[in-house]
Amino acid sequence: MKDIRIVFMGTPDFAVDSLKTLIENQYNIVGVITAPDKPAGRGRKLNESAVKQYAKSENLKVLQPTNLKDEAFLAELKSLNANLQIVVAFRMLPKVVWQMPEFGTFNLHASLLPNYRGAAPINWAIINGESKTGVSTFFIDEKIDTGAMILQEDIDITPDENAGSLHDKLMHMGSKLVLKTVDSIANNAIKITPQQDTADIKTAYKLNKDNCKVDWNKSLEHTYNHIRGLSPYPAAWSTLINGTDKLDVKIYKAKKEFSEHDLEIGQIISTKKELKVAVHQGYIILEEIKLPGKRAMDIKSLLNGYSFEANAKML
DSSP states (O other): OOOOEEEEEEOSHHHHHHHHHHHHTTOEEEEEEOOOOEEETTTTEEEOOHHHHHHHHTTOOEEOOSOTTOHHHHHHHHHTOOSEEEEESOOOOOHHHHTOSTTOEEEEESSSTTTTEESOHHHHHHHTTOSEEEEEEEEOOSSSSOSOEEEEEEEEOOTTOOHHHHHHHHHHHHHHHHHHHHHHHHTTOOOOBOOOOOTTOOEEOOOOHHHHBOOTTSBHHHHHHHHHHTTTTTOEEEEEEETTEEEEEEEEEEEEEEOOOOOOTTBEEEOSSOEEEEEBTEEEEEEEEEOTTSOOEEHHHHHHHOOOOTTOEEO
């Protein structure tokens, strides 16, 4: 069995589960690389990444480089004498970093590669209406998420799944796959498979304001998937026109209702208990939204203090 010395690289909660699983299984973590502390909140207090907080609790050595090509960082990384590097939700590595360890550098990605390479695989799998996704481990190469595959496992996406619930499932599933991958490397049982590129590969584009905006002219199914695929973060949004109000609102939770109607697309129908938007093939029933400067609230609470005019609509 190989003597494995691991440098772990990651930043958000999604990565913590994998690091925790490795430690609980007595793997030797010689260093943790994570993002620099960032100011957050009204007081602009420096906020430590989830990975740093966990690493400190386990008395692990933590490095927080701003430049991954910096000579001082590279020297310190080399001095850790790691023979394997593991990346979970970090950033793109320069070649000088990923080629450093003897057994290579592998990445955990939250999709069934080669589909959904990129920054937001969990969100886009739901937005695109997939019924299945999964996690993959692969050895890093010069391009993004294209390296030789090691292991892969799939999971069903339930019809009412949102990005938050799927994130948590894949986080736990991924940590087990990371452990299985390290075990196979340690036992010299590793098998790799080159990724096969095809013309119909789907991409997990970085989320931005434009692609998070709801297009009410799309089908009922597409609109519903778009909302749940962005919930709870970063959240789908739309512009509400209500009398003289023109407000950008975030939509956190919705249901779909198939129904024939002859209403204008985007028109809002409100009652004392319900708020819905007319789309092709039916309605999107809004269940939780956030008005500018307000907290997110369920629709019944919103309707207690905010009224919608007869010609209110979503753009």
